[in-house]
Amino acid sequence: MKTRERILIYGAMMLLVAMNIAVLSGGRGQSAWALNPADQERLGPAAALTLVDDEDSKLDLRNAGGRLAWDDTEYARAYSVAFVHVGKALGPLMEADEYVEEYGRLEAEIREKDEEFSEAIVAFTEEHKDMTPDDPGLGQAQQTFQAMLQQREQWRVSGSRQLGLLAAGQIERAYRDLIAAVEVVAERRRIDLVFRFIPTGNEFQAISPPQAYTGIHARIALRYPEGLDVTDEVMEELALEVE
Numbered sequence: 001m002k003t004r005e006r007i008l009i010y011g012a013m014m015l016l017v018a019m020n021i022a023v024l025s026g027g028r029g030q031s032a033w034a035l036n037p038a039d040q041e042r043l044g045p046a047a048a049l050t051l052v053d054d055e056d057s058k059l060d061l062r063n064a065g066g067r068l069a070w071d072d073t074e075y076a077r078a079y080s081v082a083f084v085h086v087g088k089a090l091g092p093l094m095e096a097d098e099y100v101e102e103y104g105r106l107e108a109e110i111r112e113k114d115e116e117f118s119e120a121i122v123a124f125t126e127e128h129k130d131m132t133p134d135d136p137g138l139g140q141a142q143q144t145f146q147a148m149l150q151q152r153e154q155w156r157v158s159g160s161r162q163l164g165l166l167a168a169g170q171i172e173r174a175y176r177d178l179i180a181a182v183e184v185v186a187e188r189r190r191i192d193l194v195f196r197f198i199p200t201g202n203e204f205q206a207i208s209p210p211q212a213y214t215g216i217h218a219r220i221a222l223r224y225p226e227g228l229d230v231t232d233e234v235m236e237e238l239a240l241e242v243e
Contacts, residue, residue, distance in 0.1 A: 067192075079192035083221060084182060085231040086175075086196040092240045093174035106166055110159035117152035124148060181237040185230055194230070197221045 048062040062069055068078035093099075128141045135141075182194050197220055204215035232242045 066190075080190060081193045081195070082186070082189070082191045082228050082230045083195050083197045083224060084178075084234055085198060085229070086178065087198065088231055089178055089181075089235050089238065089240060090171075090174055092235070093177060093238065094170065096174075099170045099174070103163070103166060103170070106162060110155075110162065113155060114152065114159065117148070117155060121145070121148050121152065177238065178234070181234045184237050185233050189230065189233075191230070195220065197224075197229075199229070 048060050051059045051061065053059075059070055064077060070076050124145060128145075131138050131141060185191070186194055198215075198218050200219055200222060204212055206212040206215055235242050
């Protein structure tokens with residue numbers, strides 16, 4: 001083969017190799033590389049994720065208002081959960097100066113009125129202490145005395161009822177304050193459901209079997225991650241001292 005022919009053949013072969021390399025390396029732009037999933041921080045974004053089981057049953061997971069959803073119904077959502085020890089926060093709330101002073105004023109008014117009834121009864125008794133069984137006014141005096149006793153007893157019942165109503169109202173007001181604080185904390189922490197509970201480690205302090213059973217029934221959570229207890233955060237929101 002002549003030198004000129006060899007040069008032409010070698011030149012054609014080099015041109016063909018160069019064309020093949022260009023096709024392989026630049027046919028669709030950049031080269032494709034397989035990524036290790038462990039090196040990826042996140043998947044997506046994606047509109048939905050379909051999961052299948054051994055029977056090829058499909059479950060579509062999607063984002064519904066920031067919550068994991070697997071159906072169009074409201075209860076087919078993954079909601080965040082937390083717990084609050086209501087008694088731990090409610091006790092200090094009820095000891096607030098506002099409640100103590102309000103209860104004390106009413107209690108003083110009721111006691112003062114009761115003392116007036118008692119003093120009137122003592123005075124009436126002193127006034128009629130010398131009456132004898134033959135005294136014509138004895139019957140009327142006895143009726144008056146019984147009426148005075150009955151009046152004082154009615155006032156005591158009424159006073160007890162007033163104190164009970166006030167205490168019940170204060171408990172509800174403290175509960176509303178607690179709920180308001182729970183709302184603030186839940187909004188800040190993006191918590192959907194907050195349950196009241198009593199820590200399982202707290203002593204029952206029961207003096208009878210019924211009280212012991214009540215202590216069991218009040219502990220609705222038998223096991224829970226400690227991080228789900230947001231009681232201290234709620235108490236801080238209420239400006240209460242956290243132990």
